[in-house]
Amino acid sequence: MNWLLVIVGAMVGAPLRYLTDRTVQGRWTGREDFPWGTFTVNVGGSLVLGFVSGAAVSSGTFALIGTGFCGALTTYSTFSYETLRLIELGRGFLAAVNVALSVLAGLGAVLLGVELARSWVG
Numbered sequence: 001m002n003w004l005l006v007i008v009g010a011m012v013g014a015p016l017r018y019l020t021d022r023t024v025q026g027r028w029t030g031r032e033d034f035p036w037g038t039f040t041v042n043v044g045g046s047l048v049l050g051f052v053s054g055a056a057v058s059s060g061t062f063a064l065i066g067t068g069f070c071g072a073l074t075t076y077s078t079f080s081y082e083t084l085r086l087i088e089l090g091r092g093f094l095a096a097v098n099v100a101l102s103v104l105a106g107l108g109a110v111l112l113g114v115e116l117a118r119s120w121v122g
Helices: 002-027 036-054 059-073 076-088 092-121
Strands: none
Touching: 002 036, 002 059, 036 059, 036 076, 036 092, 076 092
């Protein structure tokens, strides 16, 4: 039955990823070359996944939120593509910044989520 929870979570996460990406990217007029939308969903998803992991939720809840929602919200493939696109456009430094910032912020967000859950749960 966990597979159904994964599907339900993904049904929320995927459209939210698209809408968040478009909204965030649209606010960076003149700075469309940096993938702020993808960065935002990946860091946000890392925070949520860290929280769910730190809260030690049931396997069903983890399937719904951790695997389904966060799995559909975050996007490694788009991150990779956008980094490659920056390199192809001759923006190698910006591509390196994207990689470093995404990895560091994602790790920081997941750690913050775990700590928040631990302090909230007890």
